[in-house]
Amino acid sequence: xxxxxxxxxxxxxxxxxxxxxxxxxxxxxxxxxxxxxxxxxxxxxxxxxxxxxxxxxxxxxxxxxxxxxxxxxxxxxxxxxxxxxxxxxxxxxxxxxxxxxxxxxxxxxxxxxxxxxxxxxxxxxxxxxxxxxxxxxxxxxxxxxxxxxxxxxxxxxxxxxxxxxxxxxxxxxxxxxxxxxxxxxxxxxxxxxxxxxxxxxxxxxxxxxxxxxxxxxxxxxxxxxxxxxxxxxxxxxxxxxxxxxxxxxxxxxxxxxxxxxxxxxxxxxxxxxxxxxxxxxxxxxxxxxxxxxxxxxxxxxxxxxxxxxxxxxxxxxxxxxxxx
Numbered sequence: 001x002x003x004x005x006x007x008x009x010x011x012x013x014x015x016x017x018x019x020x021x022x023x024x025x026x027x028x029x030x031x032x033x034x035x036x037x038x039x040x041x042x043x044x045x046x047x048x049x050x051x052x053x054x055x056x057x058x059x060x061x062x063x064x065x066x067x068x069x070x071x072x073x074x075x076x077x078x079x080x081x082x083x084x085x086x087x088x089x090x091x092x093x094x095x096x097x098x099x100x101x102x103x104x105x106x107x108x109x110x111x112x113x114x115x116x117x118x119x120x121x122x123x124x125x126x127x128x129x130x131x132x133x134x135x136x137x138x139x140x141x142x143x144x145x146x147x148x149x150x151x152x153x154x155x156x157x158x159x160x161x162x163x164x165x166x167x168x169x170x171x172x173x174x175x176x177x178x179x180x181x182x183x184x185x186x187x188x189x190x191x192x193x194x195x196x197x198x199x200x201x202x203x204x205x206x207x208x209x210x211x212x213x214x215x216x217x218x219x220x221x222x223x224x225x226x227x228x229x230x231x232x233x234x235x236x237x238x239x240x241x242x243x244x245x246x247x248x249x250x251x252x253x254x255x256x257x258x259x260x261x262x263x264x265x266x267x268x269x270x271x272x273x274x275x276x277x278x279x280x281x282x283x284x285x286x287x288x289x290x291x292x293x294x295x296x297x298x299x300x301x302x303x304x305x306x307x308x309x310x311x312x313x314x315x316x317x318x319x320x321x322x323x324x
Contacts, residue, residue: 121309
């Protein structure tokens with residue numbers, strides 16, 4: 001996980017190296033100035049989670065990132081996965097106690113920031129470290145995976161830029177915060193957590209069964225639907241020989257099974273548009289049961305990405321054109 005510049009181009013060049021070096025110098029200068037003034041003041045726990053807009057982005061995110069890594073949660077009110085991820089990130093920000101700050105950006109109200117970061121779908125999580133932006137992950141993810149990503153981010157901040165976090169004044173939380181009642185667990189929390197742990201352990205069959213257990217009682221559970229689609233995809237890909245699958249798909253565009261398998265590999269590899277485009281084209285080429293098999297797989301892959309992702313919307317439109 002390497003910090004990149006604001007362009008998010010992913011191209012490693014001398015300009016990016018120079019920018020990283022300049023950011024490190026600025027971070028060191030900021031810490032030196034803070035030390036000269038008597039050291040950093042402790043901040044209240046409420047400062048660990050902040051709402052950020054375009055007007056305050058430079059001071060709230062860029063300048064603050066010279067002291068501590070800033071994690072940015074791009075979200076929207078209409079986004080159901082955002083409502084699951086947001087509270088988790090907020091809880092982790094308080095738990096990590098100043099090792100990072102969480103900045104929440106409402107994409108509907110801050111379209112320019114969304115464009116600057118190249119956001120294609122939400123929830124999307126980025127970080128800024130010493131003025132340098134880097135992508136963390138997109139979409140829902142198990143808590144264990146998010147913790148691992150945050151630990152890597154903190155390590156990068158410490159090793160490359162000397163960022164050791166900010167002091168938090170726990171007295172500012174007040175007695176009512178210390179004695180806040182725990183939120184009762186939902187009826188399926190244990191099953192969902194077991195499924196996430198199975199995914200982390202590559203026990204895809206166990207994860208599939210756990211998610212199906214939830215959906216048998218609550219078919220509309222969005223977290224279980226997403227988890228099931230992910231677990232089934234990973235289980236399929238685990239059994240594949242990637243080189244052979246791609247060779248078969250390239251050698252015979254009319255081989256429905258080969259195209260379906262290649263689309264699974266495309267998606268797991270992050271080539272979302274390629275996966276969708278491949279299956280839409282395969283639907284166009286076929287009729288009857290073969291066409292329906294491909295259509296069903298495409299709908300399953302839509303579940304993996306999430307219905308709110310604009311790439312899903314574009315693929316649905318393309319699918320409708322070839323079907324009707």
